[in-house]
Amino acid sequence: MAIDLAIRILWTAVGIAIMWLAWSLGVGKLDEPGPGLMSFGLGALITIVGFSRVLSHLVLKNFSEIEPWTKVAVGRVSAVVLLLIVYIALFEQVGFIVMTFALLLVLFAGFAGIRWTWSAALAAVLSLGNYVLFKVLLGTQLPAGVFG
């Protein structure tokens, strides 16, 4: 229930923020619409709908059924997001092969429960294989990093 209300309040806040940003861009006049006109209207729509949903929650007790987050779920999702943040932060400096190897190794061993040695072998084959397929054969831009 608290999450549902928080999301509804967040939408209202997002709507207000869009209206504020759009206003600063300039809404112009109807016969000379500014760059912020339509964004302002959409921000207003989000604010009105978001706020009416907040009221609906508080006054009409109209809740959305949201399955609560478990500690395990939050832990797994947060861990993968954190890993991806590190991966992205070092992606260009260290390069695709090394970073992808490290990411796959941790995910295979940590989430798929594959033994470290097998995870390492699989991660090495897949990171190198993807690099050869996409960078060498298909010409996709991927950073070489430390191998560059």
Add this chain to the structure above:
Amino acid sequence: MSFADGLITGLQVAALPTNLLLCFAGVFLGTLIGVLPGIGPATAMALLLPITVGVPAASGIILLAGIYYGSMYGGSTTSILINVPGEAASVMTCIEGHQMARAGRAGPALAIAAIGSFIAGTFGIVILTVIAAPVARAALLLGPADYVGLMLLGLVMVIVISSGPVSNAVLTTSFGIVLGFVGIDTMSGEPRFTFDAPQLLEGIDVVTLVVGLFGVSEVLQNLESSIKRTMITDKIGHVLPTREDWRRSKGPIARGSVLGFILGLLPGGGAVLASFASYAVEKRLSGRSAEFGKGAIEGLAGPESANNSAATAAFIPLLTLGIPPNAVLGILLGALMIQGISPGPLLMIRNPDVFWGVVASMYIGNVMLLVLNLPLVGLWIQILRIPYGVMFPLILVFCVIGVYGTASMTFNLGLMLAFGVLGYVLRRTGYDLAPMILGFVLGPLLEANIRRSLIASDGDWGFLLTRPVGVVCVVLACALLFASVLPAIRAGRAALKTED
């Protein structure tokens, strides 16, 4: 150029060895990603977008189009065998297809899905071939007000058919439209919502948004708990449907083909709506409604045909009006733009090789899909047996390659992750993401046409009611919206009365 001349030109382009190979690669990859839950056609197209830059425009679009309609075929395999829709348009296939498989009739279910898809896909291409030129000629007469009406109707359609409350879809659609405004405003030249980040001056890349919202968020959601898959492990013996199966499937395939094509034409309609509508129609018409949910072949044949027909029809608004009716075709629009080609009424005059080449390749691609699908069922089953723990790290790597390969910016990877987390939270709290993507794709086009029309009409909003196509679309959009919010208003009133 008549459609017969156009088709001959197209066949000459599509039959080139390189294009045949790319068409095959497209439909094969499309089927593969349709089979794999968690990686959609958008991600696959993003992965291959960079290679389309180095080949002629027709070849690149043949490849990407193959991925799109190929994924419609592949989605049914996963739905029938493991009860997980490989693609959103295959949700209805799960219901009857998986029940048939559980009853030991996986073979006929797969065969009817493939044959129905082939018939409907081919029907869609024939109609596309015949009506594309007249539609394009008519589109030349459309003004900005008509385009505004068409796009408003598309956005309202996607709001109305999305899962969850209409108010949720209004929020996500509006937010998606605003996301589409990020970058330099083409009319005033001013940067909008860029927060002084130079990487945002060119706007948010559609690939980054789609891969984040669909690819990454789905992985995050699946991480919460392992997907419960009830894989059909028995050997798939008889593939050919019985005479009775044929008799019961003929009507649904025919109706699904027509219904799918009509719904696929509408911006915001598309394959998902078509398959749902077809299922509802078949349930009503079959006279065996009690069998539905327990493996009624009508409920499989109709939706599978409808989603393929709709996928083909969706090319008409893109190629003749320049309006992408869904996110995946938004990526195709991006690919055409990269090649310096503007889809719209003049496409078949300025670039007949691209237009007719893609249309002709779809005939060939459909035959390839029919030939490929049934013999390769064993391969798809083996792929589906790969545990999700091994699959999801690879999906994440594909997402990264697709996004980085499009613009070579780490910034976009960060955005992808941010959209992934946003998509995950929204999914978990009951928001459908499809309206956000369509809003993003149509938003800038809609805004440009509204602003032009307002300037031309001296600020009079009555411009919306000055053109016949625009009027019809606006009236339809209002009626749809009103019909969908009415129950909520009534429920709110009833609740207030009860409190009093």
